[in-house]
Amino acid sequence: MLRFLLILGCTFFMSLVYSQTNSQNAVADNSLDYYLFQSFLATGSQQRISLNHIGIQGKQLEAGFLVTAVLEGYPAHTIGLNRGDVITSVDGEPFHSVNTFNIERDSNGAFVSFTQEHRLTFQRNDTTVEVSVLPVFENLFDSYRSATSNSVLEFSAGNKTIGYIRFWALSRGTNDLINYQKLIASLDHCDGIIFDLRNSFGYLDSQHLDLVFNDKDNYFIVTEPPDHNYDFADLSPNLTFENYRKPIALLLNEDTRGGTELFAHQLAKLQRVITIGSATAGKIGSFRIKSDFAESHIEYQPATAVFIDGILFEGLGIEPDLSVRFPYETTTRGDPQYDAAVNALLGII
Secondary structure, three states, X not given: OOOOOOOOHHHOOOOEEEOOXXXXXXXXXXXXXXXXXXXXXXXXXXXXXXXXXXXXXEEEEOOEEEEEEEOOOOHHHHOOOOOOOEEEEEOOEEOOOOHHHOOOEOOOOOEOOOOOOEEEEEEEOOEEEEEEEOOEEEOHHHHHHHHHHHOOEEEEEOOEXXXXXXXXXXXXXXXXXXXXXXXXXXXXXXXXXXXEOOOOEEOOOHHHHOOOOOOOOOOOEEEEOOOEEEEHHHHXXXXXXXXXXXXXXXXXXXXXXXXXXXXXXXXXXXXXXXXXXXXXOOOOOEEEEEEOOOOEEEEEEOOOOOEEOOEEOOOOOOOOOEEOOOOOOOOOOOOHHHHHHHHHHHOOO
């Protein structure tokens, strides 16, 4: 049975192990990534951990917390926090992406919803900004799905209309597949669409590909030694849907992970698709939750023996057709990768 991460829900490989072993691939439970991974690995909505958060991704620096992505429609987006901003404090105390907004727990150890506004201070270039923010209490699986819907837009460029969707998450749930159909259908009149897969996560189903492909004839082949070899197209029934058949620009970066990488790998086979940005993570492995009585962490298991279309994908990822650098530390206005996607589409449509 295939065990690499995020191809199908039934192939998720998650085990609960009581251990004190540390690993360089481990994500501790004081990290937002822990709650992101946990929410996708959970077997149902009741098992997903809700927490107070403001809808950001980022990394801790000496100067503070560098924001690397902001979820559309969530508190950080609402208050104008941008990629490249550095959060320095909340209510006068150093900011921590999990602990700052999740001080209290109930008798079962679960986080408690907190409805009080906080004063958040961040640095943008040489300017210090202070704003009020009210976190939401939600699991990150639901947050990423909602942000995907919130991201949809369209705009005019010359005499052409371009659509945009940021796929924060890929889910194979029936309701989510229906929602993806609706999102694509709402942009069907557009001359081209930007699929933004930067900082994305989730698991892939062949029905996601049916949204764009006319048939399943060229879906990728998965090989896992010693003798597992099958066509990805055979894993799910056909999706009855009028697929999108116009040009697509795919935005990728180093935090495009798991199923969304495989989504990009397959889409890149189409001549009407161009990939733009920076190389993806090359992480399609599995996760294990490890726990002891004091703490828990999620350990990543690389898929070092899984081949996609005959290529050892783990650690390799996808190199975009058009390389456009956009370091997280960049604080200038604009998004050069997004701009390049618009220009690339205008050159195709």
